[in-house]
Structure formats: C-alpha cells, structure tokens
Amino acid sequence: MMTKPSPAAKPARRLTKAHAEALFAVLAKTRPDPRTELDYANPFTLLVAVVLSAQATDKGVNKATPALFAAADTPQRMADLGEEKIAGFIKTIGLWRAKAKNVAALSRVLIERHGGQVPRDRDALQALPGVGRKTANVVLAEAFGEPTIAVDTHVFRVATRTGLSHGKTPDQVEADLMRITPAPYLRGAHHWLILHGRYVCLARKPKCEACAIVDICGYKAKTLPLQSAKAPAKAAAKRGAPSGANARNKNGSIASSSITRQSRAAPRTKSTRT
C-alpha cells in the first residue's frame, strides 16, 4: 500500500528537468554506487527476495533468506524443496503462506517455460506468480541493468514530495520519473529515491534539516526549524541547484512560503510498505 500524503499537504512545486538533473546529481554524489539492501546471490535469489519483501522490511527478509538460499538457490532446487518446506524458512516474514506458495509456483514456471532462467522481459516476469510491475522493475534494473524505476512506497513519497511527480498512482509516478530523470541517472534513480526515503525523507517526519536536496525539493511543508537554516543561498548555487529552487533570505532562512515550523509541518502520513 502506498503512503498517503496528508490531506492538508499542498502539492509540491513541480520540478523541471533542470531541477531533476541537479537533484539526482546531489543524490548520486552521496551514494555513488547505490544497491538494493536485499541479500542475493543470483537473479533467481534476487527475484525470490524481492517477492518476499512485499509488505516486509529488507532487514526481515535478509534474516530469513540465508537459510532458504543455502537449501535452494535455483528454481529446480526450490521446486524440489516444495511449498511446505519453503514456508518453514520464511515464517518470520509477513504473508508467509501466500509467499511460500508463490515462490514454489514461480520456480516451477521458470523451469517449465524459461529453462530454469529468470527472463529478462517485463511481460514474462509479470506473468510469474506473485510478481507485479514493481518486482519486475527491481529485477530488470538490479539483475540486468535495465533503466527502469520501480515505484514502492518510499519512491512514491519522495517523488511526490519533492515535486518530481504529481502522480496519484505508482504507474503515474513511474511514468513521470521515466520522463523527468536524465538518462545517466535512470539506472540509479530507484535506489537513490528509495534510500533517500528510507533514511532521510521519512514518512512521518522528513529530516529536511539534514537533507542534501533541501534547496531543490519542492515540498511546501518542510520540517526545517527556522533557526537551523544557516547555509547561505550561494551554498545551494555551489551544489548546482537551479534558479527557482528554494531561496534562502538574508538571515539564512529558506523562504517562508516553502518552510513551516517543525511542529506544524510534520505530515500525517500512514506508513505502510508495499
């Protein structure tokens, strides 16, 4: 389920391609080699890990998968293991019954239709049990280096808060991101946005005061205490923030139209994972 923005939250100022270029340049600098935080050894174990991660944390999945993948790291071994035994390995993960069923079934389909290989094809991936567009995008990007952007709850929130997208659904946000993200950043965009959402642009209380893209972000309810806004506007210019990004005034504060006090600004959002 996606994180819903607060009804009171105003739509973010829409970012331009120049803003997007500056935003991703900053995120790329902070994490030059972004990777998924799921542990995996090959495209098949990546696919299984992503299926298991739906509505669960990567950390939780990583606790369960070492034993599962030690027992079965190929479609054949997983199919041989069978649904019951798979379930025994993943009982700590939410929705484990349905996921065990899907992992067993998708392993059989990979053997029967794809020679035991994970297909490098969106339609074929989405035809597998338990695999939706988001999972297919993650596998295409992470295992095969395809320029896709999987939209999970973090990516959805960061994209709509910053103004990279005004989309109302994951598909609309994905389409906006594919349009606005400069080609050199397409492969890393999913990871940069997901990690930014996981560690900085948190659902309930974004850490705007510690955010590297605060001068570019179009969110109109930033949780930045006025007294902490010290960096002069030229710091933003130095980082490449295009004109039109939030300007700081003579006192070092970001324009009051885009900043509210922390007590007012924390958006009431419902945080759930997809």
Ligand code: SF4
């Ligand atoms: S400035 Fe705040 S709302 Fe904007 S991306 Fe950073 S943490 Fe998120």
